[in-house]
Amino acid sequence: MSEQPTQPPTGLDDDPEDAGTDECSVCLDFDWAEWDAERMGDPSAATDWRVLRRRHEAAEHPTEARIPSADPTDPTGPADQTG
Numbered sequence: 001m002s003e004q005p006t007q008p009p010t011g012l013d014d015d016p017e018d019a020g021t022d023e024c025s026v027c028l029d030f031d032w033a034e035w036d037a038e039r040m041g042d043p044s045a046a047t048d049w050r051v052l053r054r055r056h057e058a059a060e061h062p063t064e065a066r067i068p069s070a071d072p073t074d075p076t077g078p079a080d081q082t083g
Helices: 024-040 043-060
Strands: none
Touching: 024 043
């Protein structure tokens, strides 16, 4: 049996992946939901909350700027390449 967390999340941890998200209320909500699922003994729900948090982080807290595509047909590239 896994050890149950006894303290709620503080939003501060040593994981460099989480850097810059400590003040995001959505990230903190996901942390709380994960903690609560673990406390209730529901590891599947805890995993679901972790996945949702990572998806949120990828969308809202990118760690690296995306290099624009040189392909003029790429819809994610610069808006105007006709210059």
